[in-house]
Amino acid sequence: MDAAAFHIEPGLPEPIYRQIAGQVLRMVAAGQCAPGTPLPSVRDMAAVHAVNPMTVSKAYAQLEAQGVLERQRGKGMVVSQQAQGAQTLDQRLAALAPALRDLARQARELDLPADQVAQALQQMMNNERKSG
Amino acid sequence: MDAAAFHIEPGLPEPIYRQIAGQVLRMVAAGQCAPGTPLPSVRDMAAVHAVNPMTVSKAYAQLEAQGVLERQRGKGMVVSQQAQGAQTLDQRLAALAPALRDLARQARELDLPADQVAQALQQMMNNERKSG
Amino acid sequence: MDAAAFHIEPGLPEPIYRQIAGQVLRMVAAGQCAPGTPLPSVRDMAAVHAVNPMTVSKAYAQLEAQGVLERQRGKGMVVSQQAQGAQTLDQRLAALAPALRDLARQARELDLPADQVAQALQQMMNNERKSG
Amino acid sequence: MDAAAFHIEPGLPEPIYRQIAGQVLRMVAAGQCAPGTPLPSVRDMAAVHAVNPMTVSKAYAQLEAQGVLERQRGKGMVVSQQAQGAQTLDQRLAALAPALRDLARQARELDLPADQVAQALQQMMNNERKSG
DNA sequence: GTGGTCTAGACCACC
DNA sequence: GTGGTCTAGACCACA
Structure with a gap:
């Protein structure tokens, strides 16, 4: 690292x-x-x-x-040896949940449709994977 | 309000x-x-x-x-009279961009697939719409 | 009036x-x-x-x-009958003194030369007399 | 400072x-x-x-x-790095303009001659420079 | 050491 | 009724 x-x-x-x-x-x-x-x-x-x-x-x-x-x-x-690395996908998704919840609330206050926001996020992740 | x-x-x-x-x-x-x-x-x-x-x-x-x-x-x-209300969908999406970017970075660090994260977000927004 | x-x-x-x-x-x-x-x-x-x-x-x-x-x-x-109207020029200047003092302090903090500020004020008063 | x-x-x-x-x-x-x-x-x-x-x-x-x-x-x-410091004399005079305008209005309402007011201001600034 | 946040409560100014 | 200002003091977060 x-x-x-x-x-x-x-x-x-x-x-x-x-x-x-x-x-x-x-x-x-x-x-x-x-x-x-x-x-x-x-x-x-x-x-x-x-x-x-x-x-x-x-x-x-x-x-x-x-x-x-x-x-x-x-x-x-x-x-650490006892660090729980390589967690399952569900575990890692759960770690992201609070951030997701906060974002969802903001999106709702902006009156944005769920699918549009999800799509924007997906595009951003794909772009970052290429560039970042 | x-x-x-x-x-x-x-x-x-x-x-x-x-x-x-x-x-x-x-x-x-x-x-x-x-x-x-x-x-x-x-x-x-x-x-x-x-x-x-x-x-x-x-x-x-x-x-x-x-x-x-x-x-x-x-x-x-x-x-305010000069407050720019009722912005277009694109403008509102842009307002959410920084938060989206941050979330995307975290998701990438967790090595999560884009579609899974997007799907989780969409579900969360739909659930909030019903309950919240 | x-x-x-x-x-x-x-x-x-x-x-x-x-x-x-x-x-x-x-x-x-x-x-x-x-x-x-x-x-x-x-x-x-x-x-x-x-x-x-x-x-x-x-x-x-x-x-x-x-x-x-x-x-x-x-x-x-x-x-009012007892209102002290038509005061002398010195009296009226004295009434303006606090405002003048405050302006002088601001001008000093802006590091402006006294004559320039005085000149600007005089011009502004003459212009106002014509237009206002 | x-x-x-x-x-x-x-x-x-x-x-x-x-x-x-x-x-x-x-x-x-x-x-x-x-x-x-x-x-x-x-x-x-x-x-x-x-x-x-x-x-x-x-x-x-x-x-x-x-x-x-x-x-x-x-x-x-x-x-701040982006603070616009060391402005030109004209810029700084412009910053003082609203205060000057207000003072000019008051002086006009007091029916004071422009040159007298300007002179009083200049004297006040020079005195401050010595004492303040 | 630095600034930030929050509270509780007082008093003022304005409309 | 409204918001604004200020105080005193506590606690937190950051470097």
């Missing part, structure tokens, strides 16, 4: 440390990084994204407390 | 005053309240949702600064 | 009733209306400027309390 | 938070503080001027919404 693989946007309402933690969480859940996979060092991550090292450290510490990461003395953080 | 028509959830990461402002914004954009429509008084809104009047006032003040609301001195707030 | 001679702008930070009272005060001080001169009726003033009659009434009441206006039963308000 | 550089007067009709915002605006426009310049912390400003922190915060929030200030999370507010 390279530091450059992360996408961080300061100025977003979501705090930086949570952006980092969220991405790690989701990538682990998707099975994109097996137990034992090393994470970018705090120093690297901070340098690459021009962010305060304490911010990166906070994200890692939180993930460690959740049991998603493990600290290997002298080596840094790695994905 | 009745105070009870608003849905406020404390404890959400999104601050209350922004929840209110967001809902007004979307309802105006959807054309659900034409220019001149009066808003619930600060005191009513605060009482109905068990919230501090200042919190409601903050939402209104922000919308006034954006030109969405107008203050009628001694009477209350109304939807 | 005709109702149309007044210039009222809602939406200005200065409250409407004070705009009215201020104009009467200054016009009396300038000797533009002698003691006994009748003022526009509350009803007329309110109709002409699309303002709440209570707002006009409040301005008049305040001026009456200051001794600038008198209520003549059945006839309406007139400029 | 030091907190002591600000001049706040409670009891003035202009609310305190607007006094602060106005001064920042004018100082930025005058180029007295370049983009990136840090502002006094909310707490400092509040303490120095014996004002509630929320009042200062309100001024800053409003300026941030206008794009004049930027929030550096965890650090404080700085003058």
Whole structure:
């Protein structure tokens, strides 16, 4: 897992440390990084994204407390052995549910038809897969 | 526009005053309240949702600064004449785009197939239409 | 003194009733209306400027309390006999002093040279005399 | 930019938070503080001027919404990169125009000669430069 | 250390 | 009746 693989946007309402933690969480859940996979060092991550090292450290510490990461003395953080990676599709969909619910509420307030919104989302995901 | 028509959830990461402002914004954009429509008084809104009047006032003040609301001195707030209400479907979809983009990114990180996510969203919107 | 001679702008930070009272005060001080001169009726003033009659009434009441206006039963308000009209130029300049002080502070914060500001003000007054 | 550089007067009709915002605006426009310049912390400003922190915060929030200030999370507010600082003399004069117009109207209602008023203003500005 | 949010309550200004 | 302003103080989130 390279530091450059992360996408961080300061100025977003979501705090930086949570952006980092969220991405790690989701990538682990998707099975994109097996137990034992090393994470970018705090120093690297901070340098690459021009962010305060304490911010990166906070994200890692939180993930460690959740049991998603493990600290290997002298080596840094790695994905925990007990991290439940490669979850089923349903489990991962469930993880997305709150965000979906919030979006659905906003769409309804905008009086948008369900199929149009779903279609727009699908297109956006396909485009991102190609470009991003 | 009745105070009870608003849905406020404390404890959400999104601050209350922004929840209110967001809902007004979307309802105006959807054309659900034409220019001149009066808003619930600060005191009513605060009482109905068990919230501090200042919190409601903050939402209104922000919308006034954006030109969405107008203050009628001694009477209350109304939807501004120059507020761009009843926007086209495309405009409203565009207003939802940032939220869609964010969701798409999360879904991709969870390695979820686009059609599945879109389908889940559509179902959720249909269910909300019945219940909510 | 005709109702149309007044210039009222809602939406200005200065409250409407004070705009009215201020104009009467200054016009009396300038000797533009002698003691006994009748003022526009509350009803007329309110109709002409699309303002709440209570707002006009409040301005008049305040001026009456200051001794600038008198209520003549059945006839309406007139400029008071004891109103000190036609003040000297120095007196009238003194009345303008607070506003001048505030403007001077703003100009200083904008780092504007005194002569330029004074010149701009003089031009603006001359132009207004022609047009307004 | 030091907190002591600000001049706040409670009891003035202009609310305190607007006094602060106005001064920042004018100082930025005058180029007295370049983009990136840090502002006094909310707490400092509040303490120095014996004002509630929320009042200062309100001024800053409003300026941030206008794009004049930027929030550096965890650090404080700085003058925005996109803030249009160091405006030309004409631009700054234009910023003063509404205030000038209002003053001109009052002076005209007092039937004061333009040159006398302009002279009084110029003297006041020169005196302030010495003392203030 | 920084700013943000919210509360409770007071007082004012306007219509 | 309406909203606006300010205070005092608590608690949170971020870096």
